[in-house]
Amino acid sequence: MNRFISLIKTDLNNTFGFSYLIYNFKKKKYIWQPIVAFLAILSFIPTYIVSVKFLRDIYHVYSGIGQSSYFLQTGIILSQILVFLLGIIYVMSKYYFANDLEQLVPLPIKPSYIIGSKFVTLMISEYITTLPLILPFIFIYGRNTRVNILYWIYSILIILLIPILPLIIVSIIVMAFMKYTNIKGRKDLFRVISGIFFIGIIIYIQIILQNYAQRAITDGSEFYINLISDSNFLVKKMGQIFPPGMWATLSLVNHGNIMGIAYLLLFLLVSLLGYFIMLLLSESLFYGGLIGNTEVRTSRGREKRNIRAIKSTKVSKPYIALAKKETLILIRTPIYLINSVLGSVIVPIIGFVSIYSNDVFMTSFKEILNMYPQYVVLASIGIIVFQGIANSVGSTTFSREGKNFWIQRTLPITVKDQIIGRILAALFPQLIALLSLLIVESFIISLSIIDIFLIIFIGLLGSISMAEIGMIIDILKPLLIWDNPQRAMKQNLNVLISLGIGSLYILILGYLVIKLIGKVNINYIYILLSTVFIITSIILFMSLRKLIKRQFENIE
Amino acid sequence: MLIINNLSKSYDNSNIKAVDNINLTIKPGEIFGFLGPNGAGKTTTIKMIVGLLKPDGGRISLSGIDIWENPLDAKSKISYVPDNPEVYDKLKGMEYLNFIADMYGISKELRLGKIKYYTELFKINDVLGDTIGSYSHGMKQKIVLTSALLNEPELFILDEPMVGLDPKSTYNLKEIMRKMCDEGSIVFFSTHVLEVAEKLCDRIAIINKGKIITIGTMEELRAHAKERESLENIFLELTE
Numbered sequence: 001m002n003r004f005i006s007l008i009k010t011d012l013n014n015t016f017g018f019s020y021l022i023y024n025f026k027k028k029k030y031i032w033q034p035i036v037a038f039l040a041i042l043s044f045i046p047t048y049i050v051s052v053k054f055l056r057d058i059y060h061v062y063s064g065i066g067q068s069s070y071f072l073q074t075g076i077i078l079s080q081i082l083v084f085l086l087g088i089i090y091v092m093s094k095y096y097f098a099n100d101l102e103q104l105v106p107l108p109i110k111p112s113y114i115i116g117s118k119f120v121t122l123m124i125s126e127y128i129t130t131l132p133l134i135l136p137f138i139f140i141y142g143r144n145t146r147v148n149i150l151y152w153i154y155s156i157l158i159i160l161l162i163p164i165l166p167l168i169i170v171s172i173i174v175m176a177f178m179k180y181t182n183i184k185g186r187k188d189l190f191r192v193i194s195g196i197f198f199i200g201i202i203i204y205i206q207i208i209l210q211n212y213a214q215r216a217i218t219d220g221s222e223f224y225i226n227l228i229s230d231s232n233f234l235v236k237k238m239g240q241i242f243p244p245g246m247w248a249t250l251s252l253v254n255h256g257n258i259m260g261i262a263y264l265l266l267f268l269l270v271s272l273l274g275y276f277i278m279l280l281l282s283e284s285l286f287y288g289g290l291i292g293n294t295e296v297r298t299s300r301g302r303e304k305r306n307i308r309a310i311k312s313t314k315v316s317k318p319y320i321a322l323a324k325k326e327t328l329i330l331i332r333t334p335i336y337l338i339n340s341v342l343g344s345v346i347v348p349i350i351g352f353v354s355i356y357s358n359d360v361f362m363t364s365f366k367e368i369l370n371m372y373p374q375y376v377v378l379a380s381i382g383i384i385v386f387q388g389i390a391n392s393v394g395s396t397t398f399s400r401e402g403k404n405f406w407i408q409r410t411l412p413i414t415v416k417d418q419i420i421g422r423i424l425a426a427l428f429p430q431l432i433a434l435l436s437l438l439i440v441e442s443f444i445i446s447l448s449i450i451d452i453f454l455i456i457f458i459g460l461l462g463s464i465s466m467a468e469i470g471m472i473i474d475i476l477k478p479l480l481i482w483d484n485p486q487r488a489m490k491q492n493l494n495v496l497i498s499l500g501i502g503s504l505y506i507l508i509l510g511y512l513v514i515k516l517i518g519k520v521n522i523n524y525i526y527i528l529l530s531t532v533f534i535i536t537s538i539i540l541f542m543s544l545r546k547l548i549k550r551q552f553e554n555i556e
Numbered sequence: 557m558l559i560i561n562n563l564s565k566s567y568d569n570s571n572i573k574a575v576d577n578i579n580l581t582i583k584p585g586e587i588f589g590f591l592g593p594n595g596a597g598k599t600t601t602i603k604m605i606v607g608l609l610k611p612d613g614g615r616i617s618l619s620g621i622d623i624w625e626n627p628l629d630a631k632s633k634i635s636y637v638p639d640n641p642e643v644y645d646k647l648k649g650m651e652y653l654n655f656i657a658d659m660y661g662i663s664k665e666l667r668l669g670k671i672k673y674y675t676e677l678f679k680i681n682d683v684l685g686d687t688i689g690s691y692s693h694g695m696k697q698k699i700v701l702t703s704a705l706l707n708e709p710e711l712f713i714l715d716e717p718m719v720g721l722d723p724k725s726t727y728n729l730k731e732i733m734r735k736m737c738d739e740g741s742i743v744f745f746s747t748h749v750l751e752v753a754e755k756l757c758d759r760i761a762i763i764n765k766g767k768i769i770t771i772g773t774m775e776e777l778r779a780h781a782k783e784r785e786s787l788e789n790i791f792l793e794l795t796e
Contacts, residue, residue, distance in 0.1 A: 305685030309650035313668060321658035325647065332646040332687070403642040410606045411659040412632035553610050553624070556567075 003109060007117035014100060014483075015121045015491075044500050047507065052136045059140050062234075068145060070234035073249040075137025076162060079130045080245060083163045086129060087122070087170035089490070093335050094118050095171070096178055096290060099483035105290070115282040119171065119275070125491075126163040134159055141252075150255040154264055158248045164271040165244050168278045175282060178289025244270060318413050322421025327428050329400070330393065335485045336400070340391040344433030348383075348440040369445045374522045377451050380437055381529065382510060384459030385466060387433045389502030392495045393426040394470025398478035399488045405480050408552075415548045419471070419541060426467035427460060434459060454526055461533040468540035469505070470498040475544070475551045505536075558582040558605075558711055558742050563614035565600055574600045576766035577614070582744060582759075584710070585737050589757035590746040591787075593795050597766040598746040599639060602715050605744070606636040618711055632660065635709035639716040639746075641696040645689035649680065649699050652688060656703040667706055674702040677728050694720045701729065712736055714745040718752060730756055754787040764795045 062071040095118060104114050138155045141147075226233045232253060239246025244267060251263035316324065330336045369376055389395070401408060408418070434456055441447060447455075474494045482488050489495065509532065516525055560580040566573045575597045582588045592598050603609040605616055607627050616623040623630040644652060650671075657667040675681040678698040680691075688696060697720050704712065712733070718726050733743045733756065747753055753760055754774060761771040770777060770790075777790050 302682060302685060306650075306682060307685075309648055309685040310668070310671075313650070313654055313664060315664050315667075316654075316658045318659050318661075321655050325644065325651070325655050328651065329644060329646045403640075404644055406608055406638060407643065407656075409608055410631060410634070410636045411656070412628050413659050414628060553607070553627070556609055 004113055004116060007104075007109070007113055008120050011100070011117050011121045012124070015125070039497075041500070044503070047503060048132070052140075055136050056140055059144060063144065066228065066231050067234045068141065069232050069249055069253045072137055072141050072252055073235045073239075073245055075134050076158070076248050077242065077245045079134045079162050080166045080242070082133060083126050083130060084166040084170055086126070087163075087167050088174065089335065089338055089486070090122055090125065091167070091170050091174045092178075093484055093486035093490075094122055095174065095286070097335065097484060097486065101290065105287075110283065111286040112279040112282045115171070115175075115286055116275075116279050119167065119278070122167060123163050126167065127159075130162055131159070134162065138252075148256065150260065151252060154252055154255050154260060157264060158252060158267070161267055161271050162248065165274055168271075168274040171278050172281055172285075175285040175289060179285050181289075317417075319417040319421035319424065322413070322417065323424035323428075326397070326422060326425030330425065330428070333485050336489060339489050340393045341429045341432055344387045344391055344429055345436045348433075348437045366444055373445060373447060373451055376441065376445055376447065377454050378513060378517075378525070380441065380455045381458045381462065382506065383437060384430065384434060384455065385462030386503070386506055388426070388430055388463030388466030389470060389499055389506075391426070391429045391433070392470070392489055392492075392498070393429055394422070394467030395474050395494045395498035396479075396489050396492055397422045397426065397467075397471055398474045399480065399482075399492050399494060400485070401478070402480055402482055402485075402488060405478070405555075409555075415545050415552075418548055419468075419544050422471060423464055423467045426470070427463055430460060430463045458526060458529050458533065461530055461537070465505075465533055465536040465540060466502050468537060468544060469502050470494070471544055472540065472547060473498045473501070475547050478551075478555070480555075557584060557619060558744065559615075559617050560601075560605070561615045563601065563604060563616065564612050565597075565604060565609060566612060573766045575604070575611075578763070578766075578768050580761065580768070580771070582742050584740045584742055586758045587733055587737050587743045587756055588745070589753035589760040590744065590763065591748075591750070591753055591760060591791060592746075592763035596763045596795075598763060599715055600766075601763070602636075602713060602744075602746060605711075605713060606634060607631060632707075633710040635704035635707050635712050637697075637700050637704050637714040637717055639719065641693070641700040641720075643688055643696060643700060646687060648687050649675075649684040649691070652699060653684075653703055653706065657706050660707040662706055670706050671702065674705050678702065678725055694722060694725070697721060698725065705732065709741060711742045711744060714743075716747060717745055718747060718749050726752075750787045750791055760787070762791060762794055769794050 058074075059068065059071045062068050095115065098118075101114075138159070142151055142155070230236070232250060235246055235249050235253075239249075247263045247267040247270075251260050251267060254260035254263065330340060398405070438447075438452060438455065477494065479488060479492045479494065509529070513525055513529070516528070558580070559582075560578060563575055563578050564573055565575040578597075578601065580588075590598050590601070600609060604611045605623065607623060607630070610624070618630050618633055621630045621633070647655070653671050654667070657671075662670075671684075672681070675684060675698075678701065680695055680698045680702070683691065683695065688699060691699065697717075701717070704714075717729060721729065730752070733745075737743055737758075757774075759771065759773055760777060761768050762777075763769065770780060772780075774787065777787070780790075
């Protein structure tokens with residue numbers, strides 16, 4: 001047990017860098033960092049307030065039909081889905097691609113100890129993502145329903161327990177997945193492809209379940225009677241799909257009576273049981289996927305590859321060479337690929353599938369869109385520009401260099417080339433995002449060539465500013481010390497700060513556009529947007545030049 | 557000519573100087589060995605020369621170009637091999653070499669000729685199509701060495717270059733260093749292997765606690781020491 005606790009402590013320290021933080025604090029270095037983090041969080045507040053207000057309205061809809069408990073359940077299930085989806089990437093990189101594994105595996109400890117301790121760290125990371133989501137649900141319900149102190153105590157316990165079951169399910173799936181895909185050869189490629197396939201299946205299953213739930217709930221003549229007679233009717237129906245979500249909800253709803261504690265205990269026991277099952281399975285699954293994981297292709301065909309490599313030699317301008325290098329690394333590092341490229345592919349597809357699976361909605365939606373294609377153009381530009389900051393390529397461009405940063409700083413490459421090369425690399429995932437968005441849209445609405453051109457042109461212009469915003473934030477304090485590429489992209493404060501600033505910028509522009517729609521000719525809006533993007537890009541480019549020069553000299 | 561004037565550096569605004577007011581003048585065609593115990597300030601000095609650490613005070617110039625005032629001009633004349641060969645694991649060997657060659661603006665013919673020559677010499681020519689992540693520590697070091705040799709540098713600066721290299725490659729590297737000096741370049745390297753320094757270097761400086769405690773040819777060093785035998789004895793005596 002001591003070993004296990006020691007593993008957890010070390011892993012927590014390693015992941016969140018406590019020793020490093022304390023060291024910096026003592027040395028009075030980077031004290032401004034928490035201030036910047038605080039400002040970054042502040043930049044999200046406008047968007048957050050709007051969402052919370054929206055949630056409050058939803059609560060009143062549910063409470064209007066006497067099903068306010070369903071509101072709580074929605075929050076819990078959404079949090080669990082979020083944990084599950086993020087967990088796929090987290091688990092993959094933490095269990096299989098972290099550098100500490102090279103030190104852990106040779107130690108005389110069981111695989112289940114490694115998984116068990118890493119699981120705890122992951123869970124804590126998940127709280128950071130679930131808290132902002134679940135808290136409004138808990139508070140809105142608590143303030144609008146008569147609750148006592150027990151409700152708040154149960155809430156804390158439930159919040160702590162929420163990530164466990166989804167993470168266990170992800171862990172088991174990923175461990176099995178890694179074990180059976182651990183085949184010699186093009187492992188990375190194989191895994192990325194099967195990963196996409198896997199995510200596709202999950203989305204598909206989710207949609208099926210959604211439809212099933214909708215039908216199950218509304219089917220039959222007793223629906224309205226049940227709705228009136230049982231205030232937890234919707235919760236129970238939904239619980240047929242994933243009971244733990246229901247137990248958590250019913251425990252909170254019944255906090256005043258014995259059932260509350262019973263459901264809480266049930267939720268706790270099943271979570272613990274799941275944890276032990278996962279540990280048991282890890283004994284046979286974990287090493288099977290891990291050992292030989294970093295092995296690269298054998299020397300078979302090496303000669304051919306060498307000849308190909310040498311023949312492919314092409315002299316490039318420095319910024320092109322830099323963009324090429326950035327893109328190659330982006331494509332070849334699964335974590336980067338999943339975060340920056342797959343996101344932009346999957347989001348439009350999810351949107352499409354969920355719209356398409358609903359016939360009635362689809363037909364009316366199509367009609368509306370075809371009547372106002374200019375709104376589709378504006379919305380698409382918005383989506384693409386948002387992807388420009390959300391893909392986190394710009395905001396991690398220097399952080400991703402990590403220990404290799406010395407190469408950039410000792411090479412005779414101009415600051416201008418640095419900026420252009422990195423912007424080009426940030427536009428690469430944008431091209432894929434554009435392609436996937438346009439394909440999806442072509443199923444729903446027929447866009448003219450000019451519309452398509454506008455989306456591509458203005459979308460990319462806006463993406464340049466987004467990449468530059470990210471680069472400015474990143475160069476101010478690049479995260480260069482990391483042992484796992486996941487940290488450069490997912491646990492990087494620069495991503496969050498850039499996302500906050502970028503969203504604010506888009507929000508302001510979006511507000512402006514909405515105010516102008518109908519008042520001026522749509523073409524003026526396109527011209528206005530292009531002009532704003534060009535001016536922003538130039539201003540940001542100039543500030544980047546100064547900043548990069550200064551930081552390349554001063555970073556130690 | 558590499559001229560270092562009154563170079564100083566302390567970390568974290570503390571008063572302890574990692575490098576304390578050092579002065580060096582190294583002529584073209586010289587192999588210069590930089591010796592000292594762990595934490596003496598060798599790597600700090602080297603990092604300041606290549607532009608990785610900003611000095612608190614002092615000047616560094618190469619062929620009359622101030623390294624911190626005209627970094628781009630200076631960097632195009634310098635090739636640097638760090639003590640730890642951290643390079644892009646996801647690039648193939650050949651891709652990395654081409655990337656570096658593009659940064660220095662080296663023509664296709666010239667780069668292919670050099671790549672062929674050095675990778676065959678270091679016996680890494682058959683792994684150029686593999687990603688660097690699959691290389692051993694020594695192979696990574698060799699790819700960094702090769703990349704540093706693509707450019708024809710006026711200053712070839714290496715931090716502990718022999719660590720991790722096999723004997724044959726160490727021998728080859730020494731030959732390359734000698735040849736570069738014959739062609740008029742400056743070779744500046746730090747090392748713990750006193751034997752190499754003794755045999756290879758035209759001049760040696762020993763640094764301890766940030767200060768240069770002695771500098772000169774092997775003969776001059778011997779003349780100053782009580783036990784006039786090996787560099788090892790001189791080193792131990794001076795750095796006590």
